[in-house]
Amino acid sequence: MTGARGRILESIRSGLVRAALPSAEHAGVPDAKAGRGGSIEAMVERFGAVLTALSGRVHRAASPEVPALVADIAAAHGVRSFLAWDETELGCPGLLEGLAARGLARVDYRMPTDPDARIRLAQALEPIGLGVTGGHAAIAENGAVVLVSGPGRGRLVSLLPAVHVAIVSERRLRPTLADLVREEPRLLDAGSNVVLVAGPSRTADIEMALSHGVHGPKHVHVVLTA
Amino acid sequence: MSDAARAFHQRIDAALADRALGDALALTTGRLAGGRAAAMAAFADAEAARDEARRIRAAAIARLDQLLERFEREATARGCRVHWAETAADATRIVTAIAQEARVTLAVKSKSMVSEEIELNAALERSGVRVVETDLGEFVVQIAGDRPSHIITPIIHRSRHDVARLFREKANAAPEDVADIPAMTAFARRTLRAEFLQAGMGISGANVAVAETGTVCLVTNEGNGRLTTTLPRVHVALVGIERIVPSAADLAAVLSLLARSATGQALSVYTSLISGPRRAGAGPGPAKGGEPDGPDDVHVVFVDNGRSRLLGGPLAEILYCIRCGACLNVCPVYQKVGGHAYGGVYPGPVGSVVMPGLLGLEAWSELAQASSLCGACREACPVRIDLPRLLLEVRRQAAAKRLAPRWLRVAMPVYAAVARRPRLYRSAVAAAGLLGRMVAKGGWIRWLPGPLGAWTASRDFPAPATRSFLQQHRLRKEAAR
Ligand code: SF4
Numbered sequence: 015m016t017g018a019r020g021r022i023l024e025s026i027r028s029g030l031v032r033a034a035l036p037s038a039e040h041a042g043v044p045d046a047k048a049g050r051g052g053s054i055e056a057m058v059e060r061f062g063a064v065l066t067a068l069s070g071r072v073h074r075a076a077s078p079e080v081p082a083l084v085a086d087i088a089a090a091h092g093v094r095s096f097l098a099w100d101e102t103e104l105g106c107p108g109l110l111e112g113l114a115a116r117g118l119a120r121v122d123y124r125m126p127t128d129p130d131a132r133i134r135l136a137q138a139l140e141p142i143g144l145g146v147t148g149g150h151a152a153i154a155e156n157g158a159v160v161l162v163s164g165p166g167r168g169r170l171v172s173l174l175p176a177v178h179v180a181i182v183s184e185r186r187l188r189p190t191l192a193d194l195v196r197e198e199p200r201l202l203d204a205g206s207n208v209v210l211v212a213g214p215s216r217t218a219d220i221e222m223a224l225s226h227g228v229h230g231p232k233h234v235h236v237v238l239t240a
Numbered sequence: 241m242s243d244a245a246r247a248f249h250q251r252i253d254a255a256l257a258d259r260a261l262g263d264a265l266a267l268t269t270g271r272l273a274g275g276r277a278a279a280m281a282a283f284a285d286a287e288a289a290r291d292e293a294r295r296i297r298a299a300a301i302a303r304l305d306q307l308l309e310r311f312e313r314e315a316t317a318r319g320c321r322v323h324w325a326e327t328a329a330d331a332t333r334i335v336t337a338i339a340q341e342a343r344v345t346l347a348v349k350s351k352s353m354v355s356e357e358i359e360l361n362a363a364l365e366r367s368g369v370r371v372v373e374t375d376l377g378e379f380v381v382q383i384a385g386d387r388p389s390h391i392i393t394p395i396i397h398r399s400r401h402d403v404a405r406l407f408r409e410k411a412n413a414a415p416e417d418v419a420d421i422p423a424m425t426a427f428a429r430r431t432l433r434a435e436f437l438q439a440g441m442g443i444s445g446a447n448v449a450v451a452e453t454g455t456v457c458l459v460t461n462e463g464n465g466r467l468t469t470t471l472p473r474v475h476v477a478l479v480g481i482e483r484i485v486p487s488a489a490d491l492a493a494v495l496s497l498l499a500r501s502a503t504g505q506a507l508s509v510y511t512s513l514i515s516g517p518r519r520a521g522a523g524p525g526p527a528k529g530g531e532p533d534g535p536d537d538v539h540v541v542f543v544d545n546g547r548s549r550l551l552g553g554p555l556a557e558i559l560y561c562i563r564c565g566a567c568l569n570v571c572p573v574y575q576k577v578g579g580h581a582y583g584g585v586y587p588g589p590v591g592s593v594v595m596p597g598l599l600g601l602e603a604w605s606e607l608a609q610a611s612s613l614c615g616a617c618r619e620a621c622p623v624r625i626d627l628p629r630l631l632l633e634v635r636r637q638a639a640a641k642r643l644a645p646r647w648l649r650v651a652m653p654v655y656a657a658v659a660r661r662p663r664l665y666r667s668a669v670a671a672a673g674l675l676g677r678m679v680a681k682g683g684w685i686r687w688l689p690g691p692l693g694a695w696t697a698s699r700d701f702p703a704p705a706t707r708s709f710l711q712q713h714r715l716r717k718e719a720a721r
Contacts, residue, residue: 019324022481022544029552035302036557036626041425064506125533129343129440129473136437136471141681156507161421165521168532169470173463191507192492206318206519207470207534210511215463217425218484218503219377219393221264221400222271225425229432230463230510 057154057187058238065157068213069226070234074184075240081112084146084179087235088118091177093143095119100166104148106181106239113146123168136170145171145231149182150204152236155190156212159236163207172211180211180233184238245606248583248698252610253349255577261397265578268396269331273569275504276620283500292622293497296490297560304551307451307484308542315540318516323541326359331543334707335443335476338539339369342474344440350460350468351375352445353391353541353563354478356585357598360443372435372444374464376428385412389579391586392502392565397578400424432464442468442535446479447563448494449540452487455515456540459498459508466510475535477514481542483558494562496623501564532653554633555597560623561590567617567627573610582607589617593630596638605638 062072075222083188088096098120101110110120121142125132147167149159159180163169170177188194195201202208215230226232260351280286300307312322325331331354339347347369349355354668359383361371373382377394381387384406388394395403404418407427417427418652444465448457456477458465469475487490491513499505518539521529550556568574579587584595592611596604608631617627 018326018330022324022326022542022548023305023308025544025548026308026481026551029548029550029556030305031558032552033302034297035555068509074511123532125361127473127536131475135440140433140437153507156505158507163518163531163534165529165531169466170533173466173470190492191495195488195492197489200453202450202455202491202513202515206514206516206531208513208515209466210507210513212314212505212507212509214509215374215461217462217508219375219380219395220398220403220421220424222268222393222396223400223421225422228425228429228462228464229374231468 019115022135043141044149052189054184054187057169057189058184060154060189060237061152061157061187061238064155065213065234065236066200067079068157069216070157070213070236073237074234075237075239077106080106080181080237080239081109083237084109085113085116087117087177087179088113088144089153091143091233093118093177095121095142096144097121097123097139097142097168097171097175098146098170099148103164103166104146104181105183106148109146109181118144123170132180139170139174143175144177144179145173145175146179146181149186149236150179150208151186151188151194152182152228152238153189153191153194153210154187156210158191158210158212160194160201161209161211162205167176167205169207169209172209176227176231177235178211179235179237181237187238242606244603245448245609246583248606248610250579251581251583255581257666260399261578262576264396265575268390268393268571269575272393272503272565273620276501276566276569277504279500279504279506283496283506286500287499289493289496290622290624292493294560296485296493297623298564300485300490301482301551301556301559303649304481305486307486308481310451311328311449311454311540312488313454314452315516318454319519319538320454320516321537321539323539325541325545328358328543328545331545332357332360334541334576335360335478336363336367336369338474339364340367340443342440342537343370343647344474346435346439347371347441347443348374348436348439348464348468348472349378350442350444350458351378351394352443352478354445354480355443356388358478358543358545360478369441372432372439374423374432374436374462375460375569376462379428379432380406381408387580387585389587390565390568391563391579391588391590397580416519436467436471439472441474441476442472443476443478444468444469446477446483446540447498448491449479449484450486450488450491450513451484453515454540455488455491455513457491457495458512458514459495459510460512461503461505461509463510466512469514470514470534473535474537474539475514475517476539476541477542477559478541481544482561484564496560496709498564501562501566501620501622553597554637555593555630557625558590558593558630560598560625561594562623563590564622566620566622570616570620572612572614572616576608582610582642589631593627594633596634601634601638601641605634605641608632608634608638 150162151160214226214234217228319360323334364371373379380395407413446456518531518534521633572587588595592607613628
């Protein structure tokens with residue numbers, strides 16, 4: 015459809031010549047918001063308050079404590095097997111081993127390209143109740159964890175199971191998304207799928223009544239590691 | 241009155257007569273508008289953020305052609321296929337061809353207003369592809385054979401009892417599946433999960449597109465947007481050509497306002513930033529070391545469908561819109577009649593500009609009459625679009641095209657001629673005031689004689705003050721002296 019492409023661009027260009035747009039005053043003002051945000055403690059507090067209000071759960075733990083914490087969460091939901099990112103991508107050495115030692119079985123997967131095989135594998139993964147990921151960063155202002163897809167970092171891990179646990183170092187907290195982007199202008203190129211997750215899945219489509227877990231996880235735990 | 245106008249007035253009457261609809265509208269618009277107001281009040285930089293977002297949108301539209309070309313280049317480099325659709329029919333043809341080439345028989349869809357605009361579902365079904373709406377509200381709309389009545393919350397016109405009945409009748413729900421709202425939500429999850437797992441294609445819209453990385457940004461609260469763009473092997477994103485911004489920083493600025501304006505959230509639960517299909521590993525062999533999941537093919541379809549034409553005209557400012565729905569929630573007309581009364585895909589103040597702008601004045605200019613020009617929409621709009629000005633412009637164009645009611649076409653030039661002669665104007669105002677007070681009852685004029693009756697047929701008008709604005713103004717000035 016090169017013809018269509020050319021005609022659309024031509025139509026835009028001729029429109030822009032005539033356009034009755036209100037003046038697009040290009041301010042270019044220095045960003046007053048840059049650099050503010052305060053201490054890690056203040057951000058941990060803010061992040062915790064925001065995510066709790068969204069019905070998410072926030073935990074603080076040293077790395078060695080994380081396996082027991084995650085195993086407790088799994089037990090509370092009656093979960094025996096789980097999906098997870100590769101050990102090197104979780105930012106918590108020894109976590110997978112620790113979970114295995116506590117009787118939890120990790121299911122590794124790779125979606126095939128064959129359509130039918132792909133559907134069969136997706137159906138096989140669906141009943142698994144827990145997914146464990148490692149957050150690239152977290153945003154204090156809105157309670158979001160930033161997950162970047164890549165080798166060893168599957169997207170379904172934070173999506174299919176009813177319970178999602180994300181491990182993030184508290185040093186990776188940033189006040190706002192704008193702050194993170196200012197620091198990492200190429201953030202969107204970190205992976206083919208960068209996703210911000212702010213609490214459990216929710217809907218208010220029926221009579222504005224809030225209910226959780228409509229498509230994504232119903233329970234979201236964020237573990238902030240020191 | 242034209243046929244379109246008559247149908248519009250009938251829909252408005254029907255909506256006003258529907259008590260349950262009135263209650264639902266009051267609840268929903270009240271909550272959403274209240275949520276927005278609270279979120280903006282708690283947002284320290286709200287006003288500066290609105291200025292910045294407006295500047296970003298204005299600057300993006302001012303070089304739309306370059307940004308689209310940049311997006312195409314960057315997205316293609318990351319493995320996307322970019323298509324261009326001039327019309328709705330072109331867009332549906334492109335998506336249908338993608339589905340057929342990939343031998344897709346089932347497609348799951350995340351909520352997309354552009355897909356409603358181009359009537360994609362019907363076109364796909366005609367070519368043998370079953371389409372399942374996965375947003376809970378849109379799913380209800382689909383099984384009811386209905387239309388969304390709000391661009392953010394599609395089923396505000398339905399009660400929980402309606403939804404329960406539809407689930408029982410159209411989706412084989414058991415009585416316990418519809419016992420309460422959480423049960424209905426769980427039922428929808430189970431039903432739609434099965435579809436997600438089997439679908440060959442996922443169709444989404446785009447809230448924003450980022451040129452510098454060829455990224456499609458999609459926000460949802462339910463997570464259906466993520467499933468739609470992760471499980472199926474093919475993902476097709478429909479992108480209105482005006483949705484674009486240059487950089488990630490611009491995206492962050494727009495996102496800081498989108499959810500706050502829409503629902504009062506600081507951010508939607510899920511923000512997906514998609515730059516191409518899953519990436520293969522560096523090593524040899526099938527997908528060795530590459531990404532374990534995600535679509536193998538991603539298509540972006542740029543949809544024009546009247547937008548570039550709009551750019552050259554006086555309604556161009558509406559292209560800044562980020563489709564947050566805030567103007568619907570604060571509009572006194574929308575609050576009373578709801579989305580269906582407008583008759584088109586986009587209701588409320590934004591729809592009253594977009595529908596005639598995209599699809600033509602003939603069928604749609606009447607929508608712009610459904611506004612009291614109170615300015616609440618302009619106040620709420622995160623990118624400060626001057627909606628009252630645009631609504632007046634639609635009316636002006638309709639009048640110029642002789643689409644306005646005949647009495648108004650006659651009356652307006654008379655008014656203009658009188659208003660240009662100050663002495664004549666003052667005596668005319670005095671006479672009209674006297675006449676007005678004579679026909680008014682209880683401070684309201686509900687009926688006017690002769691051709692003026694067309695105006696009072698759908699409007700009540702406060703009785704004129706005993707002193708005209710000019711008289712009062714003069715008196716005040718004298719008193720101040
Ligand atoms: S016109 Fe403004 S308020 Fe209305 S939907 Fe668009 S951005 Fe939101």
